[in-house]
Amino acid sequence: MLKGKTSLDVTQVENFIFDMTKCIKCKGCTWVDHIYMPGVKFSTRCPSATRYLFDSYGAYGKMRIGLALVEGRLDYSHELLKILYACTLCGACDVGCKRNLDLEIELTLEALRIKAVKDGKGPMPQHKKIAQDILTEHNRFGAPHQNRTKWLPEGIKPSPKADVLYFVGCSASYTNPEIAQATVKILDASGTPFMLMPDEWCCGNLLYSVGMVDEARELARRNVDMVKQAGATTLLTSCAECYRMWKVDYPKMLGISTADLGFRVVHLVEYVDELMKKGTLKLTNRIDLRLTYHDSCSLSRLSEPWVPWKGERGLWGMVNPPLDRRRGTNGVYQQPRDILKAIPGVELVEMPRMRENAFCCGAGRGTMEAFPDFALWAAEQRLAEVKEVGAEAVVSACPWCKDNFAKVVSKNGEKLKVFDISELVLASVEV
Amino acid sequence: MAISQETYQVLESIVGPEYISANPVICEGYRAGPGGYECGSGYERVMTKVPGCVIMPRTTEEVQKIVKVCNRYKIPYVPYSTGFYGARSHPHVSDELLIDLKRMNDFELDEKHLYAVVEPGIIYSQLQEEAMRRGMYIVVGGGGSQVSAIANMIGDGWSPLSYRIGLPHRRILGTELVLPDGELVKLGSLALQGDPFWGEGLGPDLRGLLRGFTGLRGCLGIVTKMAIKLLPFQPERLEPTGISPHTTLQLPTNRVKWINFSMPSKDAMKEAMYEMSKAEIGAGVTKVPIFWRVIAKAKSKEEFWKLWSKENEETLSSFHVLRVLLIGFASEEQLEYEERVLTDIITELGGEARRTRPSDESWFKNADAAGMWLMCGGYVSVDYVIETIEHAIPHGENYAQLKKSFTPPLMPDYGDPGWFQSFELSHQGYSEFLVYWDPDENTDRVDHFYLETSKENIRKRFYTSLLGPHQPLYLTGPAYGPNYHKWLLAVKGEFDPNFVCHPPVPLAHDAFVEQAEWMKPLKDWESPKIRQKK
Numbered sequence: 001m002l003k004g005k006t007s008l009d010v011t012q013v014e015n016f017i018f019d020m021t022k023c024i025k026c027k028g029c030t031w032v033d034h035i036y037m038p039g040v041k042f043s044t045r046c047p048s049a050t051r052y053l054f055d056s057y058g059a060y061g062k063m064r065i066g067l068a069l070v071e072g073r074l075d076y077s078h079e080l081l082k083i084l085y086a087c088t089l090c091g092a093c094d095v096g097c098k099r100n101l102d103l104e105i106e107l108t109l110e111a112l113r114i115k116a117v118k119d120g121k122g123p124m125p126q127h128k129k130i131a132q133d134i135l136t137e138h139n140r141f142g143a144p145h146q147n148r149t150k151w152l153p154e155g156i157k158p159s160p161k162a163d164v165l166y167f168v169g170c171s172a173s174y175t176n177p178e179i180a181q182a183t184v185k186i187l188d189a190s191g192t193p194f195m196l197m198p199d200e201w202c203c204g205n206l207l208y209s210v211g212m213v214d215e216a217r218e219l220a221r222r223n224v225d226m227v228k229q230a231g232a233t234t235l236l237t238s239c240a241e242c243y244r245m246w247k248v249d250y251p252k253m254l255g256i257s258t259a260d261l262g263f264r265v266v267h268l269v270e271y272v273d274e275l276m277k278k279g280t281l282k283l284t285n286r287i288d289l290r291l292t293y294h295d296s297c298s299l300s301r302l303s304e305p306w307v308p309w310k311g312e313r314g315l316w317g318m319v320n321p322p323l324d325r326r327r328g329t330n331g332v333y334q335q336p337r338d339i340l341k342a343i344p345g346v347e348l349v350e351m352p353r354m355r356e357n358a359f360c361c362g363a364g365r366g367t368m369e370a371f372p373d374f375a376l377w378a379a380e381q382r383l384a385e386v387k388e389v390g391a392e393a394v395v396s397a398c399p400w401c402k403d404n405f406a407k408v409v410s411k412n413g414e415k416l417k418v419f420d421i422s423e424l425v426l427a428s429v430e431v
Numbered sequence: 432m433a434i435s436q437e438t439y440q441v442l443e444s445i446v447g448p449e450y451i452s453a454n455p456v457i458c459e460g461y462r463a464g465p466g467g468y469e470c471g472s473g474y475e476r477v478m479t480k481v482p483g484c485v486i487m488p489r490t491t492e493e494v495q496k497i498v499k500v501c502n503r504y505k506i507p508y509v510p511y512s513t514g515f516y517g518a519r520s521h522p523h524v525s526d527e528l529l530i531d532l533k534r535m536n537d538f539e540l541d542e543k544h545l546y547a548v549v550e551p552g553i554i555y556s557q558l559q560e561e562a563m564r565r566g567m568y569i570v571v572g573g574g575g576s577q578v579s580a581i582a583n584m585i586g587d588g589w590s591p592l593s594y595r596i597g598l599p600h601r602r603i604l605g606t607e608l609v610l611p612d613g614e615l616v617k618l619g620s621l622a623l624q625g626d627p628f629w630g631e632g633l634g635p636d637l638r639g640l641l642r643g644f645t646g647l648r649g650c651l652g653i654v655t656k657m658a659i660k661l662l663p664f665q666p667e668r669l670e671p672t673g674i675s676p677h678t679t680l681q682l683p684t685n686r687v688k689w690i691n692f693s694m695p696s697k698d699a700m701k702e703a704m705y706e707m708s709k710a711e712i713g714a715g716v717t718k719v720p721i722f723w724r725v726i727a728k729a730k731s732k733e734e735f736w737k738l739w740s741k742e743n744e745e746t747l748s749s750f751h752v753l754r755v756l757l758i759g760f761a762s763e764e765q766l767e768y769e770e771r772v773l774t775d776i777i778t779e780l781g782g783e784a785r786r787t788r789p790s791d792e793s794w795f796k797n798a799d800a801a802g803m804w805l806m807c808g809g810y811v812s813v814d815y816v817i818e819t820i821e822h823a824i825p826h827g828e829n830y831a832q833l834k835k836s837f838t839p840p841l842m843p844d845y846g847d848p849g850w851f852q853s854f855e856l857s858h859q860g861y862s863e864f865l866v867y868w869d870p871d872e873n874t875d876r877v878d879h880f881y882l883e884t885s886k887e888n889i890r891k892r893f894y895t896s897l898l899g900p901h902q903p904l905y906l907t908g909p910a911y912g913p914n915y916h917k918w919l920l921a922v923k924g925e926f927d928p929n930f931v932c933h934p935p936v937p938l939a940h941d942a943f944v945e946q947a948e949w950m951k952p953l954k955d956w957e958s959p960k961i962r963q964k965k
């Protein structure tokens with residue numbers, strides 16, 4: 001649809017034909033913002049285009065291929081599905097594009113995957129297996145559901161009723177329990193009562209990411225209802241991917257604004273930052289470490305609140321009513337840095353690609369499952385940057401990133417340390 | 432598959448299977464439009480084709496081999512560095528081989544002799560950062576920090592910073608060129624000692640042929656390596672700040688300063704440029720077209736139109752803002768001195784300084800040409816002249832008049848005469864005429880306007896730089912030559928006997944006029960029939 005009624009509804013790919021037709025091949029989606037361009041090294045921010053090299057893998061290629069698909073000039077094929085799915089939906093292209101233009105690139109990429117599923121061609125076979133696990137065991141690892149709370153450390157008791165509900169997520173429940181443990185210990189140390197969901201299920205991240213929007217919406221409804229029933233006013237996550245689901249994709253799928261969820265969604269780093277600034281939490285233990293911080297896409301450039309929009313597009317492509325576009329400006333960038341800087345002994349060094357220019361770790365949005373080599377390659381690229389700035393450790397605020405970096409470090413037998421930020425905060429407050 | 436199995440296998444053996452594809456999905460990803468420079472116009476719709484095959488060489492030797500194979504099997508090919516230059520950078524005939532040069536991204540910098548050796552995959556912002564880090568700089572063409580430095584150097588290469596430096600001809604040093612038939616030529620000093628420090632002599636110097644005023648758009652071979660002259664800068668860092676979309680370079684104002692001046696008239700602006708040049712001060716200068724300011728201010732397309740609709744012919748005709756860049760190359764005192772001289776010049780001419788932000792978001796490292804598409808979605812610069820200042824000013828005014836009768840479909844711009852500035856300390860004047868339109872409306876008259884600009888140039892004797900590759904050669908050649916077209920075609924024939932290098936350039940616009948029904952009424956010149964493979 002080029003003119004006339006349109007909306008941001010990702011289940012109708014026609015809403016994004018305008019965006020697909022207006023891509024100008026400037027490749028602002030692939031290069032680091034030129035103002036921050038660090039030179040010939042570390043100059044791109046799109047993992048897909050950097051790994052597969054053909055223009056077809058950059059957002060400009062995806063827009064052209066997507067348009068041909070929608071217009072019936074191309075049919076599904078192995079290569080086409082690879083182009084749609086060997087992409088971390090990391091949002092670097094979206095903020096890059098919106099630096100100069102008003103195109104909805106991330107939403108277009110999501111809509112194309114939803115279309116692929118609707119057309120019976122997507123997602124990738126590996127995704128289908130995990131989707132099944134999510135539906136039966138309520139987690140993305142296919143692990144027994146009854147083991148979901150095994151991570152809970154001794155001596156920490158969640159409240160039956162509290163303002164803060166900690167949504168642990170699949171990773172911290174099963175594969176990275178250290179993150180869940182650190183999170184609850186931090187809450188405990190700050191004297192924050194918190195509760196867990198009586199029966200926590202997966203947030204549905206993979207389902208939504210690969211285009212299985214109907215299944216994801218079901219989970220969104222169920223999870224939002226659970227929080228409302230529990231009466232929490234704050235939903236806290238320690239996972240960037242869960243965070244984006246709750247804050248952005250749930251409202252998107254439910255046709256409401258983030259503000260209408262009925263509770264606040266916060267990531268641990270926002271919460272800790274607030275506690276520090278209030279003086280309720282003090283980071284006092286020394287950690288002598290030169291480290292760098294990796295911005296997880298879903299906590300940073302993809303995390304701005306969602307507001308549904310529908311209207312008309314007219315002459316010059318103008319829309320009415322005006323649309324306040326999510327350009328990644330107000331992502332959670334500063335809080336984790338303030339936290340790390342507040343830890344005595346920590347020396348925070350920035351990588352050339354930081355904040356909205358960060359190079360995705362490669363793990364998320366179905367990539368690790370369907371294209372593991374690509375996911376590890378992306379992490380390797382990022383770790384090269386960590387080493388370039390001479391950091392001893394890389395810190396992120398998402399178990400997906402931590403897990404992927406850790407895999408590469410162990411595969412290559414590197415000395416580099418990989419932490420989740422919750423672990424460092426805990427080490428600095430624990431007596 | 433568009434090209435034969437046999438040819439594909441030969442090409443594959445050159446680069447390896449990972450770096451070649453004839454898969455229709457991969458090839459679709461290389462389509463020129465529908466968005467982009469000159470895209471959405473009839474020219475793009477009629478003249479561009481999805482490539483039949485894409486190949487990504489890594490070395491000059493590989494490029495040579497590919498080109499030789501193309502000659503042997505008569506396969507048309509087009510060099511492609513980043514593809515930002517829109518329709519003209521893409522295949523114009525079916526089953527064409529697109530040679531994507533992005534893997535050729537080697538980079539070396541010789542700090543002592545102030546040059547960098549780059550391959551086509553290196554873009555300007557990378558080069559500028561590497562240079563500035565070492566106390567040097569380069570003029571980033573206004574078309575963008577995202578373009579290939581080589582592709583820009585052989586075609587365009589100007590920005591307000593060209594005021595001091597001029598066009599890039601002489602900044603092209605030792606260069607490697609794979610001729611259309613695959614033969615390798617090394618230009619300048621590179622030819623003799625493998626040392627690229629010098630552009631003219633001792634080896635051959637084909638720079639004039641390579642770029643003329645504004646290049647031949649890929650139809651005379653492939654530049655695989657170029658040494659580019661860097662210029663001494665000043666020592667302070669231009670610090671990147673802000674979060675997208677509000678990112679900018681903070682200027683060290685003791686050394687680098689932009690100052691905007693309100694001038695009483697266009698004449699006063701012109702005089703200021705001359706006077707600055709006589710005094711040999713300033714590092715950059717331009718007249719600011721008002722819509723650039725509005726683009727910079729607007730947070731969205733909708734806001735652009737809200738702000739723009741407040742303008743009218745009167746506000747535009749009284750808007751004379753001159754933007755001047757001062758750099759204390761040698762010292763802080765240099766900047767102070769130049770600012771004093773500049774203030775005297777401007778005061779004498781009745782102008783006054785406006786408050787100017789101590790930052791740069793448009794010219795040093797980031798030229799955000801992408802913003803040109805914000806307001807309408809369709810954009811092309813239909814004409815640019817590089818002549819004298821006296822020539823450039825009436826050129827802009829004249830086109831503003833002509834444009835009125837084509838508005839709509841062109842964007843209403845209240846008679847704006849486009850971009851104007853001086854190059855090379857005012858030895859040259861520059862005028863660029865930019866047009867915008869809504870590509871989702873009928874665009875036939877946009878195509879007409881493009882062609883009418885040629886006729887207007889001929890009628891009014893404006894010296895345009897957009898000759899051969901951009902306009903019908905048989906229209907412009909006889910008028911400017913009188914045998915420019917014959918000469919150009921003879922050169923092309925000599926270098927590209929099989930006519931495989933980006934056909935039908937330099938006759939592409941002729942072919943367009945021949946093929947597009949709606950262009951035919953405008954054809955009032957003689958030309959032979961262009962034979963073109965569909």
Ligand SMILES: Cc1cc2nc3c(=O)[nH]c(=O)nc-3n(C[C@H](O)[C@@H](O)[C@@H](O)COP(=O)(O)OP(=O)(O)OC[C@H]3O[C@@H](n4cnc5c(N)ncnc54)[C@H](O)[C@@H]3O)c2cc1C
Nearest residue numbers: 512513514516520572573574579582587588589648649654
């Ligand atoms: C919006 C916009 C504004 C512009 N404003 C300015 C400006 O202010 N100043 C300025 O200087 N320029 C300007 N330009 C021109 C622009 O900067 C081109 O010079 C630049 O885009 C070319 O680089 P590219 O990477 O895009 O080349 P491509 O699109 O890859 O190629 C451009 C042409 O060169 C050929 N080519 C590419 N690589 C090679 C090679 N290695 N050897 C031989 N031929 C090759 C291609 O076949 C094609 O015909 C503007 C362009 C646009 C789109």
Ligand code: SF4
Nearest residue numbers: 023024026027029097
């Ligand atoms: S930044 Fe946007 S317009 Fe530019 S190439 Fe990427 S997707 Fe296209």
Ligand code: SF4
Nearest residue numbers: 046087088089090093
């Ligand atoms: S989402 Fe990330 S990986 Fe995918 S095209 Fe955009 S920048 Fe590239």
